[in-house]
Amino acid sequence: MTTEVPPRRIPVMLxxxxxxxxxAAADAVRSGWVAQGPRVAAFEAAFATGVGAAHGVAVSSCTAALHLALISVGVEPGDEVIVPSLSFIATANAVRYVGATSVFADVDLSTGNLTVATVDAVRTSRTRAVIAVHQGGVPFDVAALRDAASRWGLPLIEDAACAAGSTAYGRPVGSGSTISAWSFHPRKLLTTGEGGMLTVDNPEWVARLRRLREHGMNVSAADRHASAQPVLEAYLETAFNYRMTDIQAAIGLVQLGRLEELVTHRRALAARYHELLADIEGLVPVRDPEYGETxxxxxxxxxxxEYGVGRDEVLAELAATGVSARRGIMAAHLEPAYADVTPAPLPVTERLTRDTLxxxxxxxxxEDDQNHIVGVLRKLVS
Incomplete structure (x- = not known):
């Protein structure tokens, strides 16, 4: 194994x-239909089928999807929504968009996810919903948390931003979910540049979600333009412009066809990391939970x-040798935007956000890249 500086920088993602x-994007441009149209509809159907849901509703981002999900389940100003602080800040921000309050729950040390116990610890009479995140693609225990949410009478919104291609109990993440929100940001396995999706089984929710993403219109722009007769649309409620374009959807359809291959390759690379890191004391890599695959x-x-070197020093040394690593998942309650919030103690969240990379x-x-990366980690404590 060599620890020499590689001839190129190693990006954290690509x-x-x-x-x-x-x-596919060029074909969409040449078609003359670049806004939300037939390719979006095809992508919605294909993605929903892939995750085992009845319907897909494409939107402009996962943040938009979370916002619309909260509206769909009836969260209103003054309500409380339980969320993990250990998540990209969009999870908590979406709750503020509807005038509700984010109540931060702690997470499991090994998965970074909410559990029945951590949610129950902060649940109150004002709780109206729970947003659980499949953090970094690691599925949360869907059987346990869905069952608990049902007993509590609370809708469970699944933030599956990172989880396309992950499984829980042998089924794709999203299968059996009340409502799930997905991201197609470039950091995700399946990307459309920007973009998001909601998957749901309730047809009444689907109809409203499709109105809400398009200014509250009772008939979509695509359907109006496809009609041979004039269509006079109505705007049924104050809504949003959260549409996906056909250019993005065209890319998404290609990406969806490659998803299984991409997951298989990433899992092989992860397995090799596990082998290379196995004998370095004090480093604990993320792994599959017993009930699923990430x-x-x-x-x-x-x-x-036991490792003996702090996270920030490790990041600095990796950067000095051409490796672009990142701090672990952020904790929203530690950010200035949430300085006005005093959460219950979150010891695991704070440990993970402080001590992970x-x-x-x-x-x-x-493989040479991996050898170099792990060589740096080894050399720091040799």
């Missing part, structure tokens, strides 16, 4: 985009005291 995606959207490592993992990562 979208798996190629000529087929470029041609797509390894992110490969994080927890640094225990994300190592590079993407389709173009080579």
């Amino acid at each position: 979208p798996a985009l190629g000529e087929e995606e470029a041609l 797509n390894f959207q992110s490969f994080w490592v927890l640094i225990n005291r 994300i190592l590079p993992l993407h389709h173009a990562l080579t």
Whole structure:
């Protein structure tokens, strides 16, 4: 194993985009229909089928999807919504969009996810919903949390932003969900540049979600333009412009066809990281939970005291040798935007956000890259 500086920088992520995606986007442009249209409808149907849901509703981002999900389940100003602080800040921000209050719950140390116990610890009579995140692609225990939410009479919104291709209890994440929100940001395995999706089984929710993403219109712009007769639309409620374009959907359809291959490759790279890191005391890499498989959207490592070097020093040394690693998942309650919030104690959340780092993992990562990365980690304590 060598620890010499590699001839190129190793990015922490790289979208798996190629000529087929470029041609699909170009075909959409040449068609003359670039806004939300037939390719969006095809992407919605294909994605929903892939995750085992009845319907898909494409939107402009996962943040938009979370916002619309909260509206759909009836969250209103003054309500409380339980969320993990250990998540990208959009999860908590969406709650503020509807005038509700985010109540932060702690997470499990090994998965970074909410559990029945951590949610129950902060649940009150004002709780109106729970947003649980499949953090970094690691599925939460859907059987346990869905059952508990049902007993409590609370809708469970699944933030599956990172989880396309992950499974729980042998089924795709999203299958059996009341409502799930997905991201197609470039950091995700399946990307459309920007973009998001809602998957739901309730047809009444689908109809309203499709209105809400398009200014509250009772008939979509695509349907109006496809009609041979004039269509006079009505605007049924104050809503939003959260549409996806056909250019994005064209890329998404190609990406969806490659998803299984991408997950298989990332899981192989993750397995090799596990082998390389196995004998370095104090480094604990993320693994599959016993009830499911992660797509390894992110490969994080927890640094225990036995390692002897702090997270920020590790990040600095990796950067000095050409490796673009990142701090672990952020904690929203520690950010200035939430300085006015005093949550219940969140010891695991604060440990994970302080003592984890994300190592590079993407389709173009080579064995030499991995050897170099782990060589740096080894050399720091040799």
